[in-house]
Amino acid sequence: xxxxxxxxxxxxxxxxxxxxxxxxxxxxxxxxxxxxxxxxxxxxxxxxxxxxxxxxxxxxxxxxxxxxxxxxxxxxxxxxxxxxxxxxxxxxxxxxxxxxxxxxxxxxxxxxxxxxxxxxxxxxxxxxxxxxxxxxxxxxxxxxxxxxxxxxxxxxxxxxxxxxxxxxxxxxxxxxxxxxxxxxxxxxxxxxxxxxxxxxxxxxxxxxxxxxxx
Amino acid sequence: xxxxxxxxxxxxxxxxxxxxxxxxxxxxxxxxxxxxxxxxxxxxxxxxxxxxxxxxxxxxxxxxxxxxxxxxxxxxxxxxxxxxxxxxxxxxxxxxxxxxxxxxxxxxxxxxxxxxxxxxxxxxxxxxxxxxxxxxxxxxxxxxxxxxxxxxxxxxxxxxxxxxxxxxxxxxxxxxxxxxxxxxxxxxxxxxxxxxxxxxxxxxxxxxxxxxxxxxx
Amino acid sequence: xxxxxxxxxxxxxxxxxxxxxxxxxxxxxxxxxxxxxxxxxxxxxxxxxxxxxxxxxxxxxxxxxxxxxxxxxxxxxxxxxxxxxxxxxxxxxxxxxxxxxxxxxxxxxxxxxxxxxxxxxxxxxxxxxxxxxxxxxxxxxxxxxxxxxxxxxxxxxxxxxxxxxxxxxxxxxxxxxxxxxxxxxxxxxxxxxxxxxxxxxxxxxxxxxxxxxxxxxxxxxxxxxxxxxxxxxxxxxxxxxxxxxxxxxxxxxxxxxxxxxxxxxxxxxxxxxxxxxxxxxxxxxxxx
Numbered sequence: 016x017x018x019x020x021x022x023x024x025x026x027x028x029x030x031x032x033x034x035x036x037x038x039x040x041x042x043x044x045x046x047x048x049x050x051x052x053x054x055x056x057x058x059x060x061x062x063x064x065x066x067x068x069x070x071x072x073x074x075x076x077x078x079x080x081x082x083x084x085x086x087x088x089x090x091x092x093x094x095x096x097x098x099x100x101x102x103x104x105x106x107x108x109x110x111x112x113x114x115x116x117x118x119x120x121x122x123x124x125x126x127x128x129x130x131x132x133x134x135x136x137x138x139x140x141x142x143x144x145x146x147x148x149x150x151x152x153x154x155x156x157x158x159x160x161x162x163x164x165x166x167x168x169x170x171x172x173x174x175x176x177x178x179x180x181x182x183x184x185x186x187x188x189x190x191x192x193x194x195x196x197x198x199x200x201x202x203x204x205x206x207x208x209x210x211x212x213x214x215x216x217x218x219x220x221x222x223x224x225x226x227x228x229x
Numbered sequence: 230x231x232x233x234x235x236x237x238x239x240x241x242x243x244x245x246x247x248x249x250x251x252x253x254x255x256x257x258x259x260x261x262x263x264x265x266x267x268x269x270x271x272x273x274x275x276x277x278x279x280x281x282x283x284x285x286x287x288x289x290x291x292x293x294x295x296x297x298x299x300x301x302x303x304x305x306x307x308x309x310x311x312x313x314x315x316x317x318x319x320x321x322x323x324x325x326x327x328x329x330x331x332x333x334x335x336x337x338x339x340x341x342x343x344x345x346x347x348x349x350x351x352x353x354x355x356x357x358x359x360x361x362x363x364x365x366x367x368x369x370x371x372x373x374x375x376x377x378x379x380x381x382x383x384x385x386x387x388x389x390x391x392x393x394x395x396x397x398x399x400x401x402x403x404x405x406x407x408x409x410x411x412x413x414x415x416x417x418x419x420x421x422x423x424x425x426x427x428x429x430x431x432x433x434x435x436x437x438x439x440x441x442x443x444x445x446x
Numbered sequence: 447x448x449x450x451x452x453x454x455x456x457x458x459x460x461x462x463x464x465x466x467x468x469x470x471x472x473x474x475x476x477x478x479x480x481x482x483x484x485x486x487x488x489x490x491x492x493x494x495x496x497x498x499x500x501x502x503x504x505x506x507x508x509x510x511x512x513x514x515x516x517x518x519x520x521x522x523x524x525x526x527x528x529x530x531x532x533x534x535x536x537x538x539x540x541x542x543x544x545x546x547x548x549x550x551x552x553x554x555x556x557x558x559x560x561x562x563x564x565x566x567x568x569x570x571x572x573x574x575x576x577x578x579x580x581x582x583x584x585x586x587x588x589x590x591x592x593x594x595x596x597x598x599x600x601x602x603x604x605x606x607x608x609x610x611x612x613x614x615x616x617x618x619x620x621x622x623x624x625x626x627x628x629x630x631x632x633x634x635x636x637x638x639x640x641x642x643x644x645x646x647x648x649x650x651x652x653x654x655x656x657x658x659x660x661x662x663x664x665x666x667x668x669x670x671x672x673x674x675x676x677x678x679x680x681x682x683x684x685x686x687x688x689x690x691x692x693x694x695x696x697x698x699x700x701x702x703x704x705x706x707x708x709x710x711x712x713x714x715x716x717x718x719x720x721x722x723x724x725x726x727x728x729x730x731x732x733x734x
Contacts, residue, residue, distance in 0.1 A: 019515055026516075073382060073428030074421050075389030078400045082421060085407065085546050086414035088555040089232075096542060170296035174393070174639075176505065176542035181297050186513065189506065189642030192649060192670070194304040201297055209292045304643075307650045314652060315636075395638050401609075405637060408545045408610025411552040411572060 016196050020187045024197060027183030028204045034097065034179065035166050038104035042165075043158060045105065046112025053113070054120050064113065071110035076171030079103050084175040100172035108165045115157040119150040152223050159216040166208055180204055232415035239406055243416075246402025247423050250388050253316075253398060254427075257323035258384045262377070264324065265331025266366060272336040283332075290329030296390045298322055303394045319391040327384050334380060338373045339365060371442035378435030382428045389424075399423060490696045493557060498536035499697075501526070502547045502556040506642050509665040509721040510562040510580075510686075513541065521721040522688075525579060526560050528713055529704040544640060545610055548573075551691055558701065562659070563689040564612035565733050574698050577705040578685035578733050580718065581726045582659035584616040586677040587666060589648055594655060597678045601629045603654040606644040609637040613657045616681035649673055659686070661722050685733050706731055 052064045071079070083106075084099040094102065123146060131141045173182035184201035188194030236243065271283035290298075303318040313321065342365065350364035370377075392401035399420050407416035493499050503511050503518055511520040518541050530537050539560070542550070548563070550556045552572055564582075565575050586605065588594045594603065601624055607614040617635060625631040636653055638644040644656045645666060655677065658666075667674045690697055708714040709729070718725040 023516065069429075070421065070425050073386070073425050075386040075400065075424060077389040077392060078403070078417060078420050078424065081400070081404065081413075081545075082417035085549055085553075086417045088550070088553040089414045093553075093555045096540065167294045170294045171390070173296070174543065175546065176540070181294065181300070184297070185300065186506070188304060189646065192646065192673070193308065194300070194646075195308045198297065198301050198305045202293060202301070205294055205297065206292045304646060312650060312652065393639060395609075395636055395643070397637075401637075404545050404639075405609050407549055411549050413549045413553065 016187060016191065016193075016200075020191075020197060021200065023178075024180060024183045024187065024200055024204065027178055027180040027201075028208070030177060031166070031169050031179040032208065034100050034104065034172065034177070035162075035169050037101045038108055038165060039162050041101070041105040042108035042112055045109035047116050049109065049113040050116035050120055053117055068110045068113050071106055072114075074107070076103060076107055076168045077174055079107060080171050080175050096172075096176045099175055100177045103172060104165060104169060107168065108161060111161050111164075112158065115154050115161065116150065118157075119153040120146075122153065123150060155223050156216060156220045159212065159219050163209055163212040163216065166205075166212060232412040235410050235412045236406065236415040236419055239410065242402045242406050243399070243419055243423070246397060246399040246420075249396070249402075250385070250398040251427070253320060253323065253388050253391065253396070254381075254385050256320050257327065257388070258381050260320075260324035261327035261331050261380075261384065264328040265335055266370075268328055268332030269335045269339055269369075270361065272332055273339055287329040287333050290326055291333075293326075295322070295326055295387045296393065298326055299390055299394060315391075315394045315396050319388075319394060319396045323384060323387060323391075326387065327380060330380055330383070331377070334373055334376045335369055338369045338376075341372075342368060371445065374435055374439045374442055378432060381431050381435075385424060385427055385431070489694065490700060493697065494535055496535075498538045499533065499558065500556045501537055501539040501558055501560045502550050503539055503541050503559075504544045504547060504561045504640075505541045506640055507544070507562055508662060508669070510662070511541075511560075521717055522560050522562065522579070524717050524721070525705070525708065525714065528708050528717075529701065532704045532707065533700065544608060548610070548689065551689055554691065557690065557694070557697060559689040561688070562686045564659070565685045565687050566612045566615065568615065569612070569689070570734065572692055573689040574692050574694055575685075575687040575689055575733050576698060577702040577709070577731050578687045578729045579705065579714070580661065580686040580722070581683060581729060582661045582686055583679040583683045584613045584657055584681040585660040585663050585679050586655045586657045587648070587663040587674050588655045588677055589651065590672055590675045592654065592675060594677065597680050598624075600624070600632060600655060600680075602633050604634040604636065604652075605632055606636040606638055606647055606653040606656045608641050608644060608658070609639060612684070613659065617657045620680040645670075645674070664723070665721075685729065687733060702731065 049064045049068065052060045055061075080100065080103040083103050084094065084096065087094070087099075127145060127149075128141070131145050136145070169179060170181040173179055173185070176182075178186070180201045184197040185194075187197040191197075268283060268287075271279045272287070274280045274283070299319065299322045302322045303313065303315065306312070346364065346368065347360070350360050355364055388398055389400040391398055392404060395401065403416040403420040407413040503522065505518075506512050507520075509520055511518060511522045513519070518539065526537070526539075540556070544561075547556070547559045547561055548569075551559050558576075562580070563569070563573075563575070565578065569575075586594075586597070586600065594600060597620070600620075605617060607617050614635070614637065617632075621631045621635065636644075636647070638647070641656075641658060641662070644653070644658075647653050648656045649670075656663075657680065660676075660679065663674075663676055667676050688701065690701070705714070715725040715727070
């Protein structure tokens with residue numbers, strides 16, 4: 016493996032991280048939005064959100080990426096590979112995030128809600144100052160867990176041509192006919208990234224679990 | 230010609246791929262469940278070294294993206310002398326990967342079992358493998374049903390990655406269909422719907438099994 | 447714990463979701479049935495308005511196109527650089543897997559596929575081809591030292607090809623011809639997403655042979671001397687050209703003019719010698 020090979024796989028790591036971060040930043044609020052739609056029981060939107068979550072949760076990332084990149088141009092939405100990859104990962108993680116947020120919303124203690132009502136708080140104030148901070152705290156461990164799972168499903172975007180870690184390693188292996196070294200290097204890079212997220216998750220769990228117990 | 234009509238005309242490709250996906254999922258899921266149940270023993274072992282090895286296996290599987298693992302098994306291992314054909318590599322990869330997750334799920338449930346259950350088992354003279362098989366495993370399995378269901382859905386989704394090593398499963402056949410007849414939308418929508426139907430069936434079955442388990446408890 | 451939140455099976459919510467999903471699917475199908483056309487790939491006027499032509503190139507099809515040090519190189523890229531000089535607009539090139547290239551042209555995502563597309567009867571109704579850029583025959587290659595030397599030796603063997611390629615179609619036709627002669631045909635045909643994986647499997651012995659164009663296989667045998675051996679042709683010679691959506695005649699005129707100019711000036715022959723070691727003097731100007 017030449018120096019350029021190491022560089023190209025490391026460059027792929029950069030692509031993996033940036034695409035995953037973009038998907039996380041977009042997917043977490045999107046999940047919250049959908050969870051609120053489900054929670055509020057608006058007539059048509061509620062069912063759309065349920066359907067969306069149900070279908071996307073069960074859809075493999077590879078198939079979703081292929082659908083978004085190759086099939087959507089037919090209905091008018093033609094994306095470049097990187098935006099298509101970000102969209103795939105965002106839609107996928109938002110579906111799971113919806114369930115996480117919904118779980119927190121459903122477990123939200125009703126008495127706090129009613130206490131806020133009795134204080135005459137308007138809906139938006141009540142949501143912003145009472146509900147939101149607490150559901151963020153409750154959902155955080157599961158959300159960080161989902162981020163780790165997102166990183167691990169990011170190789171799915173390799174099928175639409177994005178050169179992330181896995182595809183970079185595959186390219187090097189296809190050229191040298193010695194696939195083991197680049198794959199091992201890719202493994203090391205992935206482990207580092209996942210390790211970072213798992214550490215974050217453990218820290219978050221410890222801090223917020225202690226906070227909830229208090 | 231209308232795209233969906235073209236797909237319907239060549240539906241044997243899609244059905245063939247779907248059938249293969251189901252076979253792969255059935256084999257891997259069964260293997261993962263059985264091996265995962267067996268894995269809980271070293272995971273809960275009092276012997277530190279054994280427990281650390283088992284935990285290391287689980288941690289490694291949880292760090293590695295599945296696609297990379299498949300590639301490693303299929304293209305990387307021949308350098309070490311182990312050569313599998315694509316079906317074997319795919320099923321082994323799916324099984325090994327999900328064994329770790331199943332093992333972890335079952336272990337967590339086992340750890341949450343009430344101590345009285347195990348103590349009662351000891352009191353009645355159960356020990357070792359009999360204790361595991363008849364006293365511990367049934368409640369663990371019944372209690373973990375929703376999580377096992379989730380993992381099964383994960384197996385279905387991971388099976389799509391096998392398209393990269395040319396296994397003729399659903400996503401691969403859908404891609405093959407759309408590259409030859411230029412019908413990307415219809416192909417992939419059909420594939421997504423079939424995956425959805427499969428997972429809904431799995432969730433239904435788990436739901437029924439869960440209700441049965443509740444009654445038993 | 448790295449497992450997902452457990453999904454309490456909510457049948458009522460699911461039953462309520464089902465009609466919406468079904469209705470959406472029917473709506474989408476209806477829209478498609480009425481032929482909602484995509485926003486892209488239109489005539490030269492629209493490309494001029496956009497300012498650039500969208501080009502799709504495969505990422506690994508040596509020596510026509512391949513990635514080296516992050517840059518797309520090869521015969522088609524060199525020829526594109528030559529053609530670009532006479533175009534009244536810029537060019538934006540996307541390097542994507544083969545599976546997306548031809549469907550991308552038909553759905554209008556790309557204006558032209560600047561990649562080695564074999565001109566086959568099956569493709570002519572859907573694509574307008576440029577003036578041909580090369581000529582080749584579908585060959586097979588085996589691992590060096592293999593006992594398979596002639597096309598007839600492929601009887602009962604496992605052969606690999608790229609999914610969605612004309613070489614795969616040729617292989618299937620070859621299989622049919624073997625069976626028609628009274629043999630059992632090929633043992634198995636394995637479809638790969640791209641050629642490097644097929645080559646690797648051949649080197650590992652998982653498939654007995656791979657098929658590709660003669661040009662590609664010669665390049666492979668030269669590059670990996672001692673690993674592969676070239677076999678024989680299994681189909682008739684075909685032309686290789688760039689593909690545009692059927693009916694995109696004004697773009698075809700522009701591109702053809704540039705390609706024919708390169709042919710006349712000798713630049714094309716020069717590039718062919720550089721990348722293929724041979725040149726094709728007697729190619730027609732139009733293969734549609």
